[in-house]
Amino acid sequence: xxxxxxxxxxxxxxxxxxxxxxxxxxxxxxxxxxxxxxxxxxxxxxxxxxxxxxxxxxxxxxxxxxxxxxxxxxxxxxxxxxxxxxxxxxxxxxxxxxxxxxxxxxxxxxxxxxxxxxxxxxxxxxxxxxxxxxxxxxxxxxxxxxxxxxxxxxxxxxxxxxxxxxxxxxxxxxxxxxxxxxxxxxxxxxxxxxxxxxxxxxxxxxxxxxxxxxxxxxxxxxxxxxxxxxxxxxxxxxxxxxxxxxxxxxxxxxxxxxxxxxxxxxxxxxxxxxxxxxxxxxxxxxxxxxxxxxxxxxxxxxxxxxxxxxxxxxxxxxxxxxxxxxxxxxxxxxxxxxxxxxxxxxxxxxxxxxxxxxxxxxxxxxxxxxxxxxxxxxxxxxxxxxxxxxxxxxxxxxxxxxxxxxxxxxxxxxxxxxxxxxxxxxxxxxxxxxxxxxxxxxxxxxxxxxxxxxxxxxxxxxxxxxxxxxxxxxxxxxxxxxxxxxxxxxxxxxxxxxxxxxxxxxxxxxxxxxxxxxxxxxxxxxxxxxxxxxxxxxxxxxx
Amino acid sequence: xxxxxxxxxxxxxxxxxxxxxxxxxxxxxxxxxxxxxxxxxxxxxxxxxxxxxxxxxxxxxxxxxxxxx
Numbered sequence: 001x002x003x004x005x006x007x008x009x010x011x012x013x014x015x016x017x018x019x020x021x022x023x024x025x026x027x028x029x030x031x032x033x034x035x036x037x038x039x040x041x042x043x044x045x046x047x048x049x050x051x052x053x054x055x056x057x058x059x060x061x062x063x064x065x066x067x068x069x070x071x072x073x074x075x076x077x078x079x080x081x082x083x084x085x086x087x088x089x090x091x092x093x094x095x096x097x098x099x100x101x102x103x104x105x106x107x108x109x110x111x112x113x114x115x116x117x118x119x120x121x122x123x124x125x126x127x128x129x130x131x132x133x134x135x136x137x138x139x140x141x142x143x144x145x146x147x148x149x150x151x152x153x154x155x156x157x158x159x160x161x162x163x164x165x166x167x168x169x170x171x172x173x174x175x176x177x178x179x180x181x182x183x184x185x186x187x188x189x190x191x192x193x194x195x196x197x198x199x200x201x202x203x204x205x206x207x208x209x210x211x212x213x214x215x216x217x218x219x220x221x222x223x224x225x226x227x228x229x230x231x232x233x234x235x236x237x238x239x240x241x242x243x244x245x246x247x248x249x250x251x252x253x254x255x256x257x258x259x260x261x262x263x264x265x266x267x268x269x270x271x272x273x274x275x276x277x278x279x280x281x282x283x284x285x286x287x288x289x290x291x292x293x294x295x296x297x298x299x300x301x302x303x304x305x306x307x308x309x310x311x312x313x314x315x316x317x318x319x320x321x322x323x324x325x326x327x328x329x330x331x332x333x334x335x336x337x338x339x340x341x342x343x344x345x346x347x348x349x350x351x352x353x354x355x356x357x358x359x360x361x362x363x364x365x366x367x368x369x370x371x372x373x374x375x376x377x378x379x380x381x382x383x384x385x386x387x388x389x390x391x392x393x394x395x396x397x398x399x400x401x402x403x404x405x406x407x408x409x410x411x412x413x414x415x416x417x418x419x420x421x422x423x424x425x426x427x428x429x430x431x432x433x434x435x436x437x438x439x440x441x442x443x444x445x446x447x448x449x450x451x452x453x454x455x456x457x458x459x460x461x462x463x464x465x466x467x468x469x470x471x472x473x474x475x476x477x478x479x480x481x482x483x484x485x486x487x488x489x490x491x492x493x494x495x496x497x498x499x500x501x502x503x504x505x506x507x508x509x510x511x512x513x514x515x516x517x518x519x520x521x522x523x524x525x526x527x528x529x530x531x532x533x534x535x536x537x538x539x540x541x542x543x
Numbered sequence: 544x545x546x547x548x549x550x551x552x553x554x555x556x557x558x559x560x561x562x563x564x565x566x567x568x569x570x571x572x573x574x575x576x577x578x579x580x581x582x583x584x585x586x587x588x589x590x591x592x593x594x595x596x597x598x599x600x601x602x603x604x605x606x607x608x609x610x611x612x
Contacts, residue, residue, distance in 0.1 A: 219554060219612050223545040265585035294604070299554075299612055314589055354607050 022380030029387035056462025089158030107156030130342025139338030169195035268317030414534035442532030453503025483513035555604025562598025
């Protein structure tokens with residue numbers, strides 16, 4: 001009897017040791033990705049040109065806001081510029097323009113800091129509900145280790161700020177109903193609703209989070225849910241109508257009507273497969289946790305958020321969309337998988353009696369101690385497996401080159417970068433590499449060419465014009481959005497091209513409407529190409 | 544009543560009704576707009592699948608009776 005007890009104690013002690021070693025290994029792996037992320041962010045923050053397509057136009061939006069102007073303009077009137085994004089991210093960045101002028105670093109820094117806040121909030125949510133510090137840290141780091149988050153986190157783009165506001169909203173509302181003090185409860189509700197509105201006015205995609213949050217509030221207390229929905233509709237609607245009136249209807253045309261793009265189901269399927277391939281180790285526990293809450297416990301806001309965000313990711317198949325559309329679902333996945341892990345390690349699973357418990361749980365109750373022991377090994381292995389699945393790192397440099405040789409990986413993306421995603425799905429961001437001095441030299445060469453003409457320059461990326469001190473003309477992808485929705489005339493811009501009023505045209509992805517590209521082809525000739533950041537920029541001059 | 548949490552049964556009913564109405568609504572797009580080309584498109588098929596899933600999840604929650612959702 002004593003021997004059996006001693007044996008059990010030894011086994012338990014050995015299991016705890018194995019768990020600690022494996023958890024430490026998981027922590028080291030995920031911390032490594034955090035270091036890679038910081039290196040990448042530091043590199044991008046110093047890069048003075050567009051890194052990802054369209055960043056420069058977010059900077060133009062910011063400049064316009066800093067001057068007290070709306071970016072929602074008539075694209076048929078010179079300089080043919082408009083934006084399709086809500087204003088909040090650019091409004092937050094606008095004060096930097098007053099002090100530092102037009103530059104990319106502060107937008108990228110804001111994006112990067114936003115992801116750190118999100119990671120912290122994920123960790124806090126897991127710790128608050130799961131009471132396991134190490135799992136909470138792993139959950140936050142897992143978010144930053146995701147290939148998708150890594151790609152877009154330190155960009156001058158609003159997407160990750162939206163995810164930050166979404167995460168803060170669900171964090172505020174998750175336990176707001178249980179707050180006894182009326183004043184504090186009211187403050188939590190108001191903060192949650194303010195964060196939802198902030199997310200929606202950072203990027204339209206946040207509507208899914210609003211639906212999930214309101215559904216949660218309705219389930220927990222229908223009266224509060226209805227009141228919250230009314231407040232949200234009233235405040236959000238008033239802002240919407242106000243901007244629309246102030247911009248003579250351009251707000252509706254540019255941010256809503258022009259955003260209805262073609263849907264490619266194959267792109268959605270490819271991105272969902274890729275999402276599972278990269279995040280499957282944490283997606284499975286997250287899904288199991290959702291099922292658990294649906295049938296054996298109370299539904300949390302995190303589960304509803306995950307379901308809504310995953311369903312919303314179907315839109316990743318739209319033209320112009322991509323893997324970034326999964327970022328919200330990844331944040332929710334990190335929370336839920338963390339809660340799954342914490343419950344397993346602390347033995348906090350409870351199954352409410354119902355018809356499913358009788359068939360699915362009760363026959364296996366005798367295996368509970370065995371499953372609990374297995375959990376000590378499986379949980380850290382899930383994080384280690386996740387760490388292996390999301391492998392991404394530069395393969396050049398004093399540290400990364402020897403490390404990549406040890407790991408036996410070779411660059412499979414631009415500029416010496418390895419990405420386990422392998423770039424197999426359409427819509428997957430073809431970025432992540434570090435920029436080099438050669439890229440900066442290439443960018444400066446294009447700026448010199450832009451400076452060399454007295455005429456205006458039509459550039460597909462804004463940086464060259466901004467750094468040359470010239471006016472930015474058009475936002476090509478927005479023209480294409482409008483053209484695809486039959487809301488673009490283009491005759492004034494085409495006339496300028498036909499009259500060769502631009503001294504130079506700079507193309508990269510050629511995301512202009514076909515009619516514009518035809519006019520360029522007729523009036524301008526391909527002069528030279530300048531390499532920058534893995535792309536060839538085509539320089540055209542009047543024929 | 545509005546100050547109390549929904550039960551699993553009530554949630555199940557809501558999901559089931561929502562799924563059925565959503566399914567009929569999506570099919571209805573083609574019935575009402577008969578001039579549309581291509582029949583039920585890929586986006587519609589995905590939406591129909593989601594509505595079926597919603598209704599089925601609702602059905603499985605209905606037997607859970609008065610357990611708070």
